[in-house]
Amino acid sequence: MGAVVSYHLGLPWARGGYLGVDLFFVLSGFLITGLLLHDTGFKRFYSRRARRLLPALFLLLAVVSVWVARGGTGVDRASFRGDVLAALAYVANWRFVFSHQGYFAQFTVPSPIRHVWSLAIEEQFYLLWPVVLLGLRRRGRSFTLAATVAMAGASAVAMALLYHPGVDPSRAYYGTDTRAFELLIGAVLALVTTGRAEPGPGARRWLHAAGAAALAGFLVLAVVVPDRAGWMYRGGFALAAVLAAVAVLSVGRRQAGPLGAALSIGPQRWVGRISYGIYLWHWPVIDLLTRSATGLSGNTLRLAQVAVTLGAASISYYALERPVRTGALRGWRVRVAAPVAVVGVVMVGLWASTVPVVAAVEAPATKPTPAAARSAAAGPTTTVPAPPVPPPLGLTGGRMVTAQDPLRVLVVGDSVMWDASLGIKAALEATGVARVDPQAVLGVGLTQTAYRWRTAWPRLVVADRPDVVVAMFGGWDGPQVVANGVPWYAGLVDQATAILTAGGARLVLMEYPRNLPPDIPGQPPVDQAANERQREAVDLAFAGAVLRHPGVVAYLPVGPVLDLGGQFTSFLPGPAGVPERVRKHDDVHFCPAGAERVGRWVLDALTGPYGLPAPDPSWATGPWRADPRYDLPHGACA
Numbered sequence: 001m002g003a004v005v006s007y008h009l010g011l012p013w014a015r016g017g018y019l020g021v022d023l024f025f026v027l028s029g030f031l032i033t034g035l036l037l038h039d040t041g042f043k044r045f046y047s048r049r050a051r052r053l054l055p056a057l058f059l060l061l062a063v064v065s066v067w068v069a070r071g072g073t074g075v076d077r078a079s080f081r082g083d084v085l086a087a088l089a090y091v092a093n094w095r096f097v098f099s100h101q102g103y104f105a106q107f108t109v110p111s112p113i114r115h116v117w118s119l120a121i122e123e124q125f126y127l128l129w130p131v132v133l134l135g136l137r138r139r140g141r142s143f144t145l146a147a148t149v150a151m152a153g154a155s156a157v158a159m160a161l162l163y164h165p166g167v168d169p170s171r172a173y174y175g176t177d178t179r180a181f182e183l184l185i186g187a188v189l190a191l192v193t194t195g196r197a198e199p200g201p202g203a204r205r206w207l208h209a210a211g212a213a214a215l216a217g218f219l220v221l222a223v224v225v226p227d228r229a230g231w232m233y234r235g236g237f238a239l240a241a242v243l244a245a246v247a248v249l250s251v252g253r254r255q256a257g258p259l260g261a262a263l264s265i266g267p268q269r270w271v272g273r274i275s276y277g278i279y280l281w282h283w284p285v286i287d288l289l290t291r292s293a294t295g296l297s298g299n300t301l302r303l304a305q306v307a308v309t310l311g312a313a314s315i316s317y318y319a320l321e322r323p324v325r326t327g328a329l330r331g332w333r334v335r336v337a338a339p340v341a342v343v344g345v346v347m348v349g350l351w352a353s354t355v356p357v358v359a360a361v362e363a364p365a366t367k368p369t370p371a372a373a374r375s376a377a378a379g380p381t382t383t384v385p386a387p388p389v390p391p392p393l394g395l396t397g398g399r400m401v402t403a404q405d406p407l408r409v410l411v412v413g414d415s416v417m418w419d420a421s422l423g424i425k426a427a428l429e430a431t432g433v434a435r436v437d438p439q440a441v442l443g444v445g446l447t448q449t450a451y452r453w454r455t456a457w458p459r460l461v462v463a464d465r466p467d468v469v470v471a472m473f474g475g476w477d478g479p480q481v482v483a484n485g486v487p488w489y490a491g492l493v494d495q496a497t498a499i500l501t502a503g504g505a506r507l508v509l510m511e512y513p514r515n516l517p518p519d520i521p522g523q524p525p526v527d528q529a530a531n532e533r534q535r536e537a538v539d540l541a542f543a544g545a546v547l548r549h550p551g552v553v554a555y556l557p558v559g560p561v562l563d564l565g566g567q568f569t570s571f572l573p574g575p576a577g578v579p580e581r582v583r584k585h586d587d588v589h590f591c592p593a594g595a596e597r598v599g600r601w602v603l604d605a606l607t608g609p610y611g612l613p614a615p616d617p618s619w620a621t622g623p624w625r626a627d628p629r630y631d632l633p634h635g636a637c638a
Contacts, residue, residue: 002271003222005282005309009302016225019240021118022182023218024279026244028122029186036133037194049126052276055324056316057119060280061087064112067288079111087116090123093174115283117174124176125183133187145191148184155181156238163233172233182241189245208258211250218243277313277321285309388560390605395506396551398609399467401433407610410466412457412500413440416513416589417472422624423595424470427603430615437464445473446492447480457499468610469500470602472510474542475588478534481541490541497545501552508605509542511557513588561601562594592625 007017035045061084068080079099086095096117136144159178162171172178199207221240225232232240262268271278285308291297296304401407409428411421421438428434439460446453461469481489493509500507512535545553590598606612 005278005306007227008283008286009305011302013223015227016222018227019218019222019225019237022237022240023244023247024118025121025179025182026186026189026241027248029125029183030189030245030248031186032126032129033133033187033190034194036130037190042130045130046126049123051325052321053119053123055320056277056280057087057116059316059320060284061113064284064288067284068112080113083111083113086120087113090120092120093117093176094120097170097174112284112287114287115279121174121176121179122183125180129183129187141191145188148188148191152181152184152188155179155184156235159237160234163230165230169233181238182244185238185241185245186248189249193249207250211247212258214243214246214250218247274310274313274317277316278309281312281316282309285312390556390560390601393508393554393556393605393609394546394551395468395508395554395609397504397506398611401610401612403432407434407468407606407612408464408466409434409436409606410460410464410469410500410505411436411438411440411471412453412460412469413472413510414445414475415440416475417510419590419629420472420595420598422627422629423590423592423597423599424602425599426619426622426624427596427599427615428606428612430617430619431603431612432616433612437466440472445476446489446496447477453496454499457496458502461500461503461505465503466505468508468606469505470508470510471496471500472512474538475512475535478531478538481537482530482534486537486541486544489538490544493541493545494548497549497553501549506609507549507553508602509545509553509555510602511539511542511555511559513558513562556602556605558598558601561597592627592630596620596625 003014003017003020003023005017006014007020011017065080065084082095082099083092086092092113096114133144136147139147155177158175159172159181162175162178163169198204218240221236221243225236229236282305285305289301289305289308291301294301294304407428409424411417411424413421417440418438421436421440425436425438428436437460439456441456477489497507514532514535539555542555546555603612603615
């Protein structure tokens with residue numbers, strides 16, 4: 001438990017603290033299988049699991065939902081509703097797979113109940129494993145053991161096959177099928193040891209030594225292995241599970257030895273009693289009690305988060321969990337309390353996701369530039385200066401376009417371009433002589449998702465035969481560019497250029513909009529100066545591509561229309577008080593007003609080389625502004 005909490009607190013010595021969940025899976029598989037092997041009836045088994053797990057979960061969901069409804073910041077309200085329902089149904093892991101809420105995502109504010117994915121896997125195991133084990137045991141002990149080992153191996157292989165470098169690993173990380181091997185390794189341990197005699201003194205010494213060595217190896221992994229190590233999916237998680245199993249085997253006997261004695265001292269036992277509550281409460285506390293919400297930072301903030309977590313877990317255990325487990329609710333009271341609790345949590349969750357939020361204009365969380373400070377001191381801006389004329393793109397090979405032979409434009413990039421692409425499409429197609437295919441997707445960066453763009457973009461170019469490709473990416477590539485050098489990244493840009501211009505298209509690389517990155521729980525405050533250096537390195541690689549491919553590649557800055565008056569327009573509302581970029585999320589994704597501004601900028605830039613006529617002015621207020629994607633960040637565009 002300490003490893004997981006330390007990892008989420010962002011402690012530098014807990015880079016692999018996420019492996020604490022793997023230890024928990026192995027231990028759960030061992031304990032649950034041990035109970036089932038002692039012939040616990042299904043009714044008694046499921047009743048005990050419900051009493052153990054449900055009350056505390058209901059309390060957590062209700063409290064967090066009330067927090068969100070009362071205006072808690074940094075929460076995606078529209079997504080939170082689905083997260084609550086998925087948590088209640090114990091399918092949160094699959095929800096996060098299909099909604100692309102990556103566990104290791106670095107640039108989006110996560111759900112305050114994201115951690116319930118592991119509880120979902122556990123509950124699915126509790127539901128299915130008793131039935132499977134009953135069927136296997138009819139074939140004998142040896143068959144049961146062999147079948148369990150085979151299922152664990154198949155699960156580990158599935159994780160390896162479903163992991164692809166450069167692609168979001170959520171499917172491999174969250175999947176019940178790809179994480180079952182850890183629970184099944186614990187089950188194998190129980191099958192091997194249950195009903196067997198205690199080992200003799202000599203074997204016991206070897207077992208205790210092996211347990212200590214295995215725990216030491218597991219702790220090394222928890223300290224040194226970063227969360228983006230690809231080899232973990234190809235055997236690393238299985239290795240961690242085996243080490244955890246050996247450690248559990250060592251302390252799981254009647255004579256647990258020195259390691260068992262060390263883990264059984266008073267404070268350790270107390271933490272063990274409330275460990276479920278600690279797990280439940282630590283992540284929402286870390287996620288919601290952030291630097292911007294409390295005014296605290298560093299170790300002071302971490303100590304406050306730990307104190308609140310321990311307090312909440314203690315209250316949950318002594319006031320709710322223990323009374324329920326010891327029989328406070330019996331008979332008809334249980335049959336009434338359970339559905340009432342479920343309905344109550346659902347109602348509070350729906351309320352939390354529908355209470356309107358008034359988007360407030362706030363000062364930036366990090367130090368603004370001097371120009372921004374002067375602008376903020378002057379008071380809110382109600383008018384925005386007219387955007388300048390975009391610089392000449394310098395593209396060659398332009399042609400006359402007509403409604404019968406329109407300009408074919410392909411739009412690619414990441415989620416920021418995904419937001420902007422609707423404004424670009426509306427502006428260009430309003431001329432009557434352009435056809436736009438918006439193919440930006442979530443999470444595309446040249447350094448992080450190479451597999452995706454190297455396979456998807458060639459197919460798009462062949463299918464669309466574009467005249468122009470408008471691309472915006474690189475916002476999250478900065479750290480890798482600085483670490484590996486601009487020439488290295490320029491090579492990736494040249495590869496992308498070769499793909500996107502293979503059919504004769506011209507490529508317009510758009511500057512990635514500047515932003516103040518969000519306050520991400522478990523990560524240190526953003527160094528804005530370092531952030532700017534990273535963006536400058538990316539821009540330098542783009543500028544080099546223009547020089548290496550004259551007349552074919554152009555660079556279009558967005559700063560002239562987005563960073564007005566020396567400050568980011570996300571700090572203050574745009575024209576008529578309408579925000580142009582999303583607040584309380586990451587200050588870089590576009591609202592409709594920002595997408596409209598970018599659309600006008602791209603239209604003006606392409607009018608020069610391609611002679612586009614003036615658009616129908618009604619495009620700016622078209623139905624595209626009501627696209628559901630703009631509701632994603634909890635109404636911050638309202």
